[in-house]
Amino acid sequence: MPAHLPAHPPPALVPDRGPATGAGAYAIEAKDLAKTYGRGDKAVRALSGVSFDVPAGAVFGLLGPNGAGKSTTVKILTTLSRADAGTASVAGIDVDRQPALVRRAIGFVSQRAGFDPMGTGRENLILTGRIYGLSGTAARQRADELLARFGLAEAANRLVGKWSGGMQRKLDVAMGLIHRPRVLFLDEPTTGLDPEARADMWTEISRLTQDDGLTVLLTTHYLEEADRLADQLVIIDRGAIVAAGTPGELKSQLDGDTVQVELTDSDVDGRARSLLASIPGVREVSVEATTLRARVSNGAAALPALLSALDDAGVGLAAVTVARPSLDDVYLRYAGRSFQRADTDSQRPDQAKEVAR
Numbered sequence: 001m002p003a004h005l006p007a008h009p010p011p012a013l014v015p016d017r018g019p020a021t022g023a024g025a026y027a028i029e030a031k032d033l034a035k036t037y038g039r040g041d042k043a044v045r046a047l048s049g050v051s052f053d054v055p056a057g058a059v060f061g062l063l064g065p066n067g068a069g070k071s072t073t074v075k076i077l078t079t080l081s082r083a084d085a086g087t088a089s090v091a092g093i094d095v096d097r098q099p100a101l102v103r104r105a106i107g108f109v110s111q112r113a114g115f116d117p118m119g120t121g122r123e124n125l126i127l128t129g130r131i132y133g134l135s136g137t138a139a140r141q142r143a144d145e146l147l148a149r150f151g152l153a154e155a156a157n158r159l160v161g162k163w164s165g166g167m168q169r170k171l172d173v174a175m176g177l178i179h180r181p182r183v184l185f186l187d188e189p190t191t192g193l194d195p196e197a198r199a200d201m202w203t204e205i206s207r208l209t210q211d212d213g214l215t216v217l218l219t220t221h222y223l224e225e226a227d228r229l230a231d232q233l234v235i236i237d238r239g240a241i242v243a244a245g246t247p248g249e250l251k252s253q254l255d256g257d258t259v260q261v262e263l264t265d266s267d268v269d270g271r272a273r274s275l276l277a278s279i280p281g282v283r284e285v286s287v288e289a290t291t292l293r294a295r296v297s298n299g300a301a302a303l304p305a306l307l308s309a310l311d312d313a314g315v316g317l318a319a320v321t322v323a324r325p326s327l328d329d330v331y332l333r334y335a336g337r338s339f340q341r342a343d344t345d346s347q348r349p350d351q352a353k354e355v356a357r
């Protein structure tokens with residue numbers, strides 16, 4: 001999959017088939033998108049009826065664990081793949097009917113680097129601009145503008161292969177903006193970056209929507225990233241949306257506090273879980289290996305009873321934490337498993353078959 005979509009796509013990409021649907025109220029509209037890869041025993045249902053709307057000028061987060069269907073959704077919206085069912089429009093243009101027009105209206109920064117490490121930063125940007133049809137002068141001007149804007153001007157004439165990972169990622173985003181798109185797709189923009197470079201990238205992404213009313217759709221499997229950046233988000237799990245709203249709305253649906261108990265041993269017989277569940281005011285108890293989680297109205301008030309019940313029963317405790325609800329708790333409630341567990345599950349070789357069933 002190319003990291004940046006050319007203005008004049010090669011014929012192998014999906015051809016235009018008819019008129020656009022006309023501008024809608026949203027920068028992105030997806031309705032009942034479905035997609036299955038393969039057939040028969042090998043079929044993997046990647047999306048089963050995904051719908052969402054993205055207001056213009058918003059940062060919209062598509063949050064989900066590995067294999068949830070984020071990249072498939074982005075591929076459909078960026079015209080790299082066709083949905084089996086459902087409709088979608090980007091910048092008011094139907095992705096199925098007018099893919100070439102969609103490609104001119106969007107920028108796409110894929111998970112994989114799109115730059116040439118043997119070129120300088122400036123050369124990479126100018127070349128991308130030329131591919132998008134800018135004149136030599138316009139491409140040079142836009143390159144310099146973007147280099148300055150992303151704080152890359154000093155390194156502009158050095159080979160990109162020698163740049164830091166954070167600088168390279170910024171260059172990728174700059175390349176996606178060269179033709180002044182109306183909607184920018186960022187697929188896992190901070191994967192592989194160290195915490196400092198990630199924080200730096202978050203600042204850049206937050207600034208993007210302030211310029212020219214750009215709309216940003218980003219996919220991420222970092223809960224903190226979605227929480228920090230997204231004006232609105234959907235949580236996607238096994239090809240379906242399990243929750244949608246602003247990060248604040250989603251978290252406020254979970255009143256009270258979350259108590260997390262780390263046991264010294266796995267709760268194999270479910271004893272610790274039953275004990276917790278029997279304490280008045282403790283609800284939504286879940287257990288994964290040595291981690292027990294529960295929701296309580298007031299963490300500080302519930303903790304003494306909770307600790308003494310476990311202590312009386314001889315259950316070994318390694319740690320206990322009380323916190324305000326996080327997006328992880330939202331995910332747990334709607335997807336029925338913790339985000340970390342979902343990420344681990346998706347790396348198991350039999351996962352594809354599970355999704356297909």
Ligand SMILES: Nc1ncnc2c1ncn2[C@@H]1O[C@H](COP(=O)(O)OP(=O)(O)OP(=O)(O)O)[C@@H](O)[C@H]1O
Pocket residue numbers: 037038044045046064065066067068069070071072073221351352355
């Ligand atoms: N070309 C393909 N052929 C077969 N199965 C595929 C293909 N692309 C994706 N899948 C499967 O479809 C499901 C959704 O994948 P997708 O890449 O959309 O998820 P994702 O949320 O983007 O995950 P990741 O963060 O790992 O990229 C997964 O089960 C994946 O293995």
